[in-house]
Amino acid sequence: MTVASEEKAVLEFKGRMLMMTVLHLKDLDPNTLHREVGRRLDEAAQWLRDAPVVIDLADPENSSQIELLAAVDTLRGLGVNLVALARNAHLDADTAAMLGLGSISLAGGRDVPRPEPAPASQTPAADTLVVEQPVRSGQQIYSHGDLIVLAPVSTGAELLAEGHIHVYNTLRGRALAGVRGNTAARIFCQDLDAELVSIAGHYRVAEDLPDNQRRKAVQITLDGDAMRFVELSGK
Amino acid sequence: MTKIVVVTSGKGGVGKTTTSAALATGLAQRGHKTTVIDFDVGLRNLDLIMGCERRVVYDLVNVINGDANLKQGLIKDKRVEDLYILPASQTRDKDALTLEGVEKVLDGLKEMGMEYIICDSPAGIEKGALTAAYFADEAVVVTNPEVSSVRDSDRILGILSSKTRKAEQGEGDIPARLLLTRYSPERVESGQMLSVEDVKEILAIDLLGVIPESQAVLNASNSGSPVILDRDSDAGQAYEDAVARFLGETREHRFLTSTKKSLFGRLFGG
Numbered sequence: 001m002t003v004a005s006e007e008k009a010v011l012e013f014k015g016r017m018l019m020m021t022v023l024h025l026k027d028l029d030p031n032t033l034h035r036e037v038g039r040r041l042d043e044a045a046q047w048l049r050d051a052p053v054v055i056d057l058a059d060p061e062n063s064s065q066i067e068l069l070a071a072v073d074t075l076r077g078l079g080v081n082l083v084a085l086a087r088n089a090h091l092d093a094d095t096a097a098m099l100g101l102g103s104i105s106l107a108g109g110r111d112v113p114r115p116e117p118a119p120a121s122q123t124p125a126a127d128t129l130v131v132e133q134p135v136r137s138g139q140q141i142y143s144h145g146d147l148i149v150l151a152p153v154s155t156g157a158e159l160l161a162e163g164h165i166h167v168y169n170t171l172r173g174r175a176l177a178g179v180r181g182n183t184a185a186r187i188f189c190q191d192l193d194a195e196l197v198s199i200a201g202h203y204r205v206a207e208d209l210p211d212n213q214r215r216k217a218v219q220i221t222l223d224g225d226a227m228r229f230v231e232l233s234g235k
Numbered sequence: 236m237t238k239i240v241v242v243t244s245g246k247g248g249v250g251k252t253t254t255s256a257a258l259a260t261g262l263a264q265r266g267h268k269t270t271v272i273d274f275d276v277g278l279r280n281l282d283l284i285m286g287c288e289r290r291v292v293y294d295l296v297n298v299i300n301g302d303a304n305l306k307q308g309l310i311k312d313k314r315v316e317d318l319y320i321l322p323a324s325q326t327r328d329k330d331a332l333t334l335e336g337v338e339k340v341l342d343g344l345k346e347m348g349m350e351y352i353i354c355d356s357p358a359g360i361e362k363g364a365l366t367a368a369y370f371a372d373e374a375v376v377v378t379n380p381e382v383s384s385v386r387d388s389d390r391i392l393g394i395l396s397s398k399t400r401k402a403e404q405g406e407g408d409i410p411a412r413l414l415l416t417r418y419s420p421e422r423v424e425s426g427q428m429l430s431v432e433d434v435k436e437i438l439a440i441d442l443l444g445v446i447p448e449s450q451a452v453l454n455a456s457n458s459g460s461p462v463i464l465d466r467d468s469d470a471g472q473a474y475e476d477a478v479a480r481f482l483g484e485t486r487e488h489r490f491l492t493s494t495k496k497s498l499f500g501r502l503f504g505g
């Protein structure tokens with residue numbers, strides 16, 4: 001056995017896109033936190049309780065480490081799945097490590113509108129969102145259900161849908177279907193020139209798109225861990 | 236009725252100021268009372284292109300702060316009737332450009348009976364560019380035929396669709412048209428630049444005009460006379476066409492092929 005294949009057997013780096021929830025804290029008072037966060041968690045769907053959470057302090061200069069420690073304890077006590085502390089000039093990796101958290105930079109990350117918590121008795125309505133205007137660089141569109149776009153999607157634009165994504169035009173930006181983990185979600189597009197396509201967290205960047213599908217009408221599905229690209233016959 | 240037009244791009248150095256000067260001058264030449272405002276606080280150069288830098292007393296920020304009234308701030312062009320320039324401040328703080336202040340200036344210009352107000356936007360997608368665009372009824376997006384410029388224009392188009400007063404009031408997107416400048420057919424043909432078709436396809440907006448890369452633009456800015464006044468030049472004529480289209484005329488696009496090639500085409504029946 002060669003060294004290379006031995007290494008391969010031990011570990012494998014895999015690209016996976018994860019949605020993280022950013023918790024902006026404006027007040028570190030444990031009592032306030034306990035009340036407010038507890039209430040939100042009661043209302044929230046299961047996904048919020050499972051979601052990896054990054055703490056982002058609104059006022060890092062004026063918060064003491066003691067306060068921060070107490071706040072982290074309170075949140076952990078409530079069962080919040082804390083994973084990291086947002087890094088800035090006042091909160092470095094050492095501070096995060098002291099709290100038993102990772103340190104990550106939120107700069108460059110983008111906000112994704114979070115699904116509203118559904119009332120307990122009602123199943124969430126999977127609304128289909130139809131977009132007729134071009135989706136431009138820097139714009140982001142989120143659909144709780146399917147997303148249908150009838151205009152070009154530019155490089156630097158991002159489509160996110162919990163369900164399927166249809167683009168009846170050129171897709172040059174990013175399309176992420178099944179963002180809440182629906183592996184049956186699909187992406188359909190009339191002209192594939194995407195920066196990135198993703199289904200339920202599995203993704204391919206432009207460089208890895210199959211060459212023979214580029215600039216074609218294509219359907220993209222997830223089959224286990226593999227993304228499948230099938231040309232749409234048009235008949 | 237006054238029409239407020241923002242000339243914008245995202246990227247710097249693509250020809251916004253050159254275009255603002257040409258468009259304002261062209262509209263005034265056709266008898267439309269027009270003011271062109273330089274929103275590029277700190278980097279003012281519209282007054283240079285318009286050749287009135289030696290007559291600047293007050294600027295936009297002075298007028299907003301009430302140090303001068305609008306009539307004192309406006310510079311009347313010496314060559315073209317009905318043309319006024321409101322220069323930017325070179326020194327003052329950018330934060331002085333408040334939306335309320337700008338609105339007051341625009342309202343004052345409306346009362347003076349301006350038909351067109353051309354807002355020369357600074358580069359970028361931050362406050363300065365947003366302020367210049369906020370009150371616009373219409374946009375001219377200036378783009379060079381290269382990928383980064385097209386990307387920035389696309390970005391600006393997205394921002395315009397949500398960040399103007401009209402958009403905020405639910406009146407939807409303001410009309411935006413593309414002006415492709417510094418176009419060099421030779422470099423398009425050799426594959427170094429994007430073609431008009433490429434850019435049109437990516438941005439998916441109407442084409443107002445194509446301005447060729449031209450020595451005449453440099454000559455014009457050196458002599459402080461908007462290039463549209465240089466009627467013999469390619470860029471001057473292209474801007475003249477663009478102004479006509481802006482006002483609703485149909486004109487065929489010119490200067491899209493290299494002179495070498497069109498001669499070749501003519502000789503061989505292409």
Ligand SMILES: Nc1ncnc2c1ncn2[C@@H]1O[C@H](COP(=O)(O)OP(=O)(O)O)[C@@H](O)[C@H]1O
Pocket residue numbers: 244246247248249250251252253254416417418446447448449450452453456470
């Ligand atoms: N069509 C053109 N041909 C040649 N040079 C041009 C052309 N348009 C603009 N320029 C030059 O490009 C530079 C930037 O133009 P400017 O109008 O100041 O751009 P912006 O206002 O977008 O920063 C100037 O030096 C100008 O002379």
Ligand SMILES: [Mg+2]
Pocket residue numbers: 251252253275280355356357
């Ligand atoms: Mg300029």
